[in-house]
Amino acid sequence: MAGTEQGSAALDLAAAQQGLDAQPFSRLVRARLTEFGDGGATLEVDIREELLQQHGFVHGGVLSYAADNALTFAAATALGPAVVTGGFTIQYVRPALGRTLRARAEVVHAGRRQAACRCELTVLDASGTERVCAVAQGTVLPLDGGSGGSDGSGGAGRGRDGRAG
Numbered sequence: 001m002a003g004t005e006q007g008s009a010a011l012d013l014a015a016a017q018q019g020l021d022a023q024p025f026s027r028l029v030r031a032r033l034t035e036f037g038d039g040g041a042t043l044e045v046d047i048r049e050e051l052l053q054q055h056g057f058v059h060g061g062v063l064s065y066a067a068d069n070a071l072t073f074a075a076a077t078a079l080g081p082a083v084v085t086g087g088f089t090i091q092y093v094r095p096a097l098g099r100t101l102r103a104r105a106e107v108v109h110a111g112r113r114q115a116a117c118r119c120e121l122t123v124l125d126a127s128g129t130e131r132v133c134a135v136a137q138g139t140v141l142p143l144d145g146g147s148g149g150s151d152g153s154g155g156a157g158r159g160r161d162g163r164a165g
Contacts, residue, residue: 011081013037016073019081026069029062033073039107041073046100047123058096058133063121067136070105071117075140078110086114088138096133098123108137115140 013036020026020033020043029051035042043066045051053059067090076083105119121134 011036011076015081016041016076019076020069020073023069025065029065031066031069034102035104036073037077039074039077039110041070041077041105043070043073043103043105044100047096047098055095056097058101058123060092062101063092063096063134064090064136066101066103067105067119067121067134068138070103070119071136071138072140074105074107074117074119075110075115078107078115079140079142080144082143083115083140084143086139086141088136090134090136092134094131094133096121096123098125098131100124101133102130105136113141 013033016036017033020031029045031043031045033041034044045062045066047058051058051062068085068088071088072083072085100123102122102124103119104122105117108116108118110116116139117137119136119138120132121136122130123133124130
């Protein structure tokens, strides 16, 4: 999927995946971007025992991580790669049980100073059936103060303090 042109740098799926891979925590959970561009991003994580809580569900922190990064990468399609999460909320609607966690985010509105995004988190079971487990929404801000341009750093999803989103 093609990315959005921002100045002289284009952010596409391969460049976005490099930005995700630059986050040590993303490597720890083995996250991958499967879609990126046209105002949206999809992040997936294979569910394994290390990502579960004591009742056998995917830990809420992993769901929040996935929502945060999906929201930020979706916003990067509109604002450029140097962005940071301004804030987000998440509602857990059912236990996350399955083989793959999928976070699909889309830009609802983008201006010069922020993008408002929403995200649906689903789990896929062994047969490929997808069920919603959480929903999130948030705002993402450009690091350059709202000029809407890229600084060429490829920093989508990395904030001022180096944390995800």
